[in-house]
Amino acid sequence: MSFFLNNARIAFMILTTHASVGATLAVLIPSNPILGFAIGFGSHFILDSIPHWDYKLRSSKRNKQKPLTNDIIIGKDFYIDLIKIGLDALLGLALPLFFLGFLQHQLILMILCGAIGGMTPDFLQFVYFKWRHEPLISLQKFHISMHAKTGLNDKPLLGVLCQTAIIVIAFALV
Ligand SMILES: [Zn+2]
Secondary structure, three states: OEOOOOOOOOEOOOHHHHHHHHHHHHHHOOOOHHHHHHHHHHHHHHHHOOOOOOOOOOOEEOOOOOHHHOEEOOOHHHHHHHHHHHHHHHHHHHHHHHHHHOOOHHHHHHHHHHHHHHHHHHHHHHHHHHOOOOOHHHHHHHHHHHOOOOOOOOOHHHHHHHHHHHHHHHHHHO
16 A cells, blocks of 8 residues: 555555455465465565555545655544445455365465465554554555555556456466
8 A cells, every 4th residue: 555646545456456466375385374474465565566556545644745644534434444445355355265265175274364464564554554653664664665656546447457367367376
C-alpha cells in the first residue's frame, strides 16, 4: 500500500492478489508453515513495486509530501471500508484454498500461511496508523519505499485484468 498515486486514495494492490501469490509461493517453495508465512510476507513488497490499480478507501487521509503522516479516520466511512477490506481478505483466503487446496489437503496449512503472510504487511499499515512506534515506523518507511511510484488508477479495466492475470498465472504454476 502506498500514497503516491492520486489524491483521492491510499493505494494498494488488492489483498486477494497478495494472498494468492503468497499462497502459491508457499506451496511451490519447499518449506515449513513459518517459512511459508515469511515467503508470503516478502512477496508482498515485490508485488507492490509493480505499477497497479487499487480500490478507493474513503476513510484515508493522506499527505503526499509526508506519506509517513498518512492516517485512516475511524468513523462511518471506515466501517464501509472495513467491509470492502474484509471481503477482499476473505476472497484472498477463499481463492487459493479453492484452486490450490483441492489438489492436496495437506497443502491447506501452507496455503493459509502464505496467504496470510502476503496480506499481513497491509494490515500492519493500519496498526501503524494508530500506533506509530518501532518497528512499525521502519516497516512503514520500507513499505512506502518499495511501492511503485506510478499506478494504473486511471485505467481500472487494465488494472483489474492485470491483477486477474497475476492470480491466474500464479495458480497455473502450481
Ligand atoms: Zn502493500
